[in-house]
Amino acid sequence: MLPQEIIRQKREGGVLSAEAIRFMVAGLTDGSVSEGQVAAFAMAVFFRGMSRDEAVALTLAMRDSGSVLDWSELDGPVVDKHSTGGVGDNVSLMLAPMVAASGVYVPMISGRGLGHTGGTLDKFDAIPGYRSQPDLALFRKVVREVGTAVIGQTADLAPADKRLYAIRDVTATVESIPLITASILSKKLAAGLQGLVLDVKTGSGAFMATVDEARALARSLVEVANGAGVPTTALITDMNEPLASAAGNALEVRNAVHYLTGAARDRRLHEVTVALGAEMLVTAGKAGSVSEARDQLETALASGRAAEIFGRMVAGLGGPADFVERVDDYLPKAAIVRDVLTEGEGHVSAIDTRAVGVAVIELGGGRRVAADTIDLSVGFSDLAGHGARLDAKTPLGRVHAKSEEDAERAAGLLRAAYRLGTKPDARPTVYERIEG
Template identity: 45%
Template sequence: MRPQDIIRKKRDGAELSREEIEFFVRGVTSGEIADYQSTALLMAIFLNGMTDAEQSALTNAMLHSGDILDFSDIPKPKADKHSTGGVGDKTSLLIAPLAAAAGICVPMISGRGLGHTGGTLDKLESIPDYRVNLSLKEFRAVLDRCGFAMNGQTAEIAPADRKLYSLRDSTATVEAIPLIVASIISKKGAAGLDAMVIDVKTGSGAFMRQDDRARELARALVKTGNSLGVRSQALITDMNQPLGQAVGNSVEVLECIELLRGEIKEGARPVLDLSIELAARMVTLVELEPSIDAARARINRVYESGAALECFRANVEAQGGDPRVCDEPAKILPLTEKSFKVESPRSGFVIKVDTEEMSVGFIADVKIGSELQTDDLIGTVFSADVERGRRAAKRISSAYEIANQRSPELLSLIKEVIE
């Protein structure tokens, strides 16, 4: 079997066998297959797609390219949530303690920012001394201690994905749905999960901007996850504006801790609502409750009792962070003294937000549908660099489209559930 024959076969639109895919993934992992051959196959997949059988084989081969974590001796169901990413998407910081407090073991393998979307690891590192590079032994110890752990992808977990992802990023093949699915499911499957909920974002601030593409991705993720024995469900959610008020690592962590403390600002409520829904879906998938209504009630109980906050506190301490962040979040995560107001250039209604322009510390005071007068506050940029802060404020001001009439279309946060 030769790499060039496999590349040629996919280039010509033929279906690869499981054996051919496994051969190629082994070669990528070992380094026997050169990068230029790997990128040729990636582009062939990007252009010609993959059948369901190819998709399952690729994901399974990548999953088994490294260690499979074994938490079978933990007497709790194992589940996780994955998001395709969006501006202000911080739900992992709420979902993990909510689900853990509800009785689920959550071994969360997280990532860093990609493009204009923030990464969970980057947010967590805003907490002083919080570690996201745990060894597998440390990862297991944190799980035992508080029910969830949040860590970066280690060298032992799906090494083929680490190699292929870096090549995708440099060869314009990131958007290929078969490659996205294989990347996500291989990492999650290697974490020894029983179930997984996937939040597929769609809209201006999402990786998949069109609803039909988001739906295609969601269906492929669910189908592939189920085929590999990980019970999967996807929610397609709106990302045409920031989720919540805070955008930026430190301010997003601050917003989440305030929510866990029961300090709910109206603009942050969508973050809590979506987090509760996703955590409840995890509860039903692992069959801790018989219905989604019972699961929502269970999650609401651990939220309102403060159990989720205490679970988060235990995790921060277990991963080396400063637990005082749960008691004095504004003191431990202070906003920079330099702030820059973003003001409305005209009167009218917010009808659209280009969230891709929001890549700095920003707290929004308005959302789609808000009515504004000239010079009303849209939000505030926080930046230690004066020039950067001024540029960001100007850029964000132009990201808000204001019209004379309110848009008749009301945005629903959850657009569709894929089972």
Template identity: 45%
Template sequence: MRAVDLIIKKRNGAQLSTEEIQWLIKGYTDGSVPDYQMAAWAMAVVLKGMDDRETTDLTLAMAASGDQLDLSDFAPAAVDKHSTGGVGDKTSLVLGPMLAAVGLQVAKMSGRGLGFSGGTLDKLEAIPNMRIDLSEAEFRHAMRDIGMVIMGQTADLAPADKKLYALRDVTGTVECIPLIAASIMSKKLAAGAKSIVLDVKVGAGAFMKTLDQARDLAQTMVRIGQLSGRNVAAILSSMEQPLGLTIGNALEVREAIETLQGHGPSDLIEVCLTLGSHLLVLAGKAQNLDAARQQLQATLDNGQAWAKFREFVAQQGGDLAAVDQPESLPIAPIQIDLLAESSGFVQRIDAETCGIVATELGAGRARKEDAIDPAVGLVLKRKVGEPVQAGEALLTVHAANNERAEIALAALKSAISISPAAVEALPLVFESVA
């Protein structure tokens, strides 16, 4: 085979065979297919698309390009959850313990955040001494002992995807549903979970800005999973405003702790219950979504999810004293409120702007080598639809110094608008795909 022939074939709108896709990915991984040819092929895919079989073959080829975890001997029914990203999204910290508390084994490999605030690993590392790099023996022990692991992806997990993603980022080929879906699902399949739920975000603070785009991505990923022999479902959830009230790593850990203790914001709880219910049904732990929701809600009400979170933190070396006294987690030295200039109802909180500001404060990273400040971020005091009086706080900026705080306040003034008339709360979960 020759790469140029496969480029021409896809450019002309023809389907590539399973063998051709496997050959291409193997060649790109070992370097025999150069970047310039892979970039040309990726652009051909952007222009001509791929069908479900091709997309699944691409996913499996990238998953097979490196390590593939075999959980069959100690966690054959392991579950996983993936979010396409969002602002204030700390669902993994809450949902993982809830699922483990009802007897599921949660095997989650996460990446670090690049863009809006930190990723799940960055949030966890706000807890002193928390370890996210585990050996295989430690991984197995944790799965058997407490039924939950959240750890960093191994360097050899889907290396073809890592290489192709970096190439797409600089060649204008990121926005392509088959390539996005294959990228996400190759890592999920390589990580070994049997049942997977996908949280596809929609709106200003999400990669997918419209419901049609999000639905297309969700349907493609679900079909890939099913064709690969996995149990997969997806929900489409709103990211017009941040999820919960906090944006920033230690701030989000505190909110997750409050939620596990039964005092969390309603939107965060709802997303966790919705995602978790689908996973329980997929894994055969509940006959329907209503029964699954009752099981999961009970773990918050009876303290089992909180107890499981403490076990998880202890298992991975985290400081339990900091978890039990979350006020001891990192705190920013400067805290300044953004005040409402008029009375009325919150009409809009632009999630994208909030995410960008939090990143500029140091809660996220624009480049992989950027350092994270676990203490900084934003705390919302109102959500869309809620009343506010002139002079009351809309949010609080947590910053490392006054200069950064003032820059953040100036940027956030245009992110929140107030209406004199009553405003309906935003929808949270639009639909599910299974």
């Protein structure tokens, strides 16, 4: 086979065989297909799209470009969750131990921040000693003994995706649903899952700004994952405001620990976490209905079992054994902490959530370029939600910064992200469910 002929066929709108797709992915992995050819292939897919069967073949070929984990020695089902990213989205920190407490193994492969969205691995980096990229032996040990472990992608899991994404990133071909689908699912399926639940965000803080865009991506992901043999469902959830009342790495970890222990629990965050957890338990066969699954998750929280599993996971991956009990002693703290007051009054009628995420990056809590070092202590806490009543004496949030200058600039950005007006209508947290 010749790469240029495969590119030509896709450029002309043809349907590629699974054999041709495997050939391209093999060349992508071993370097026998040039970067120019990969870029041309990605651009052809960007403009011509892919059928469901083509997307399944691409996903499986990328999955099989490296190691595929086998969890057959475990005595229970293996299920995971993936989010398309948002601001204040720390769901994974609570969801994994809650589901593990209900008898399901959760080997979670997560990523770092992308654009204005925070990354799960960056949050875990705020925990002293936590090994977010351990070797596979330690990863398997913690999953087996604790029930869950949250780590980053290792070099031998779906290596084809790493090269393809790097090329897409610099050739304006990121926004292709078939390529996004294969990128997400190849890494997840390489984890050896028996089930997957997807959280596809929509709104001002999401990559998919409209429900229609989110629905198109969710359907692609669900159809391809099921076509690849992994039972998968998706929820489309709201990202028109930060999901947690905190945005920033250490601040979101503290928010998650408070959630698990019951010290404080944001309403919308709880709705999304329980909804996704219920899908995972039903998919795993651990609950016969969503209602039964919700009861199991609430029990995992109320009993303290979920918080215990989170603490054991942290310790198993190198963090402090008493992290949950002494969370404020271990997390890094910003030098400057101050309330951000509004310049008017009224109800929060709209939030530019992307702008809140960008403000965290401006504080140093995210990356402008891949090589940037993150300040894990900075961000916002106590963020006011949609519909909250604010005035000149009621803070819309609290800024955590390394300097007075940074704090002042970030406060201005946060004020600009909030619009005050009359009390708005309530908005759903979960818009719809997509199944195969």
